[in-house]
Amino acid sequence: MAKIKVDLHPIYNNSKAIDNALLQAFEDAIEKRITEVEIIPGKGSGQLKKKVQRFLQMPHIKPLYHRIENDSKNFGRLFVYFKYK
Template identity: 60%
Template structure:
């Protein structure tokens, strides 16, 4: 199971971005999903940096295993979870 969050529609609404990111992480934890795909898009890279800063917060970082930046598609970030 992979959850996907596409941020194209809310790229310029800061509060909505944070809520959407928190919701997809919470959903992944609740469903024990192994992977979340976040699509900030290519653009200037500002939204991707915002997503990475969000994921680097201690209370968020403690919930996932690792973050992978897609080497083939600059506009995509994968968040991997490890469940016991």
């Protein structure tokens, strides 16, 4: 099973680049029918993870994915799952 990995460490201070990277990952996942996107905001202060969570709750993004799962062993990482018919 293929998955897409998005590491936000290199662009942590560029809000527009973060949105673009997440949107591109979602578009790629849907186009290639990939069921899992791994997003790595890192541990840090938690602000980047909050930014990712706000992105995921946007009205035009939320219908694109099936569910979100936090990594139980690494709170600096989360998984977004897609379901296709």
